[in-house]
Amino acid sequence: MDEEIEKLFQRMLDPEEAEAYNFADKLGLKATEEVKDKLIELVLSDDWEAAYLACRALSKTHWNEESLDAIFKAIHDRKNKQQQGAFVQILEEFDLSQRFVDVFRVYLFGNFKASSLAKEYLDSVEFDISPRTIRKAEKHWNHYLHNPEDPDSLSIKKSEVEPMLLEMRELFSD
Incomplete structure (x- = not known):
C-alpha cells in the first residue's frame, strides 16, 4: 500500500x-x-x-x-x-436493489432502529424481485413467526408483511 x-x-x-x-x-x-x-x-x-x-x-x-x-x-x-x-x-x-431478502431479514430480526430503517428501505427502494426472492422471504417470515425476537411487535409486523408478500406473489401469478 x-x-x-x-x-x-x-x-x-x-x-x-x-x-x-x-x-x-x-x-x-x-x-x-x-x-x-x-x-x-x-x-x-x-x-x-x-x-x-x-x-x-x-x-x-x-x-x-x-x-x-x-x-x-x-x-x-x-x-x-x-x-x-x-x-x-x-x-x-x-445500491440495495438486489438485496430485498437481506433488508427483509434486518426488518424482521433487527433491533428497533435497524428494523425501522429497514422498513423505510423496503418501502422506498425498487427491488428486483423474482419467485426465488419471494420463497426466501417467506422462509425468513415463517422462521420469524415461530421465533419472534419481540412477541409484542408480531401483530404489527404481521399486518405489514403479509400484504407485502401477497402483493409480491400476485406479481408472478397468472
Missing part, C-alpha cells in the same frame, strides 16, 4: 480525528483491490466505529456486492446488536 493510502487509513482510524468521515470518503474514492480487502476486514472487526468508517469508505467504491456481503454479516453479528442501526443507516449509500 502506498504512503498516501496508509496516511488516509491512519487519519480515518485516529479516534482524535474530527474529520474522520472525510478521510473515509477520500479512501473510498482511491480504493484499490487491496484497500477494499482491508476495509472489509475492518467492517468485520470488533471496533464498531472503525467498522462504520470502513462501511462509509466502501460506499464510495464500485465493489457494491462484496461490500454489502460484509456489511450484512456485521449487521447480523450478535456483537453488533447495539450498533445495528448505524450499520443499517449506512446502507442508504449503497
Whole structure:
C-alpha cells in the first residue's frame, strides 16, 4: 500500500480525528483491490466505529456486492446488536436493489432502529424481485413467526408483511 493510502487509513482510524468521515470518503474514492480487502476486514472487526468508517469508505467504491456481503454479516453479528442501526443507516449509500431478502431479514430480526430503517428501505427502494426472492422471504417470515425476537411487535409486523408478500406473489401469478 502506498504512503498516501496508509496516511488516509491512519487519519480515518485516529479516534482524535474530527474529520474522520472525510478521510473515509477520500479512501473510498482511491480504493484499490487491496484497500477494499482491508476495509472489509475492518467492517468485520470488533471496533464498531472503525467498522462504520470502513462501511462509509466502501460506499464510495464500485465493489457494491462484496461490500454489502460484509456489511450484512456485521449487521447480523450478535456483537453488533447495539450498533445495528448505524450499520443499517449506512446502507442508504449503497445500491440495495438486489438485496430485498437481506433488508427483509434486518426488518424482521433487527433491533428497533435497524428494523425501522429497514422498513423505510423496503418501502422506498425498487427491488428486483423474482419467485426465488419471494420463497426466501417467506422462509425468513415463517422462521420469524415461530421465533419472534419481540412477541409484542408480531401483530404489527404481521399486518405489514403479509400484504407485502401477497402483493409480491400476485406479481408472478397468472
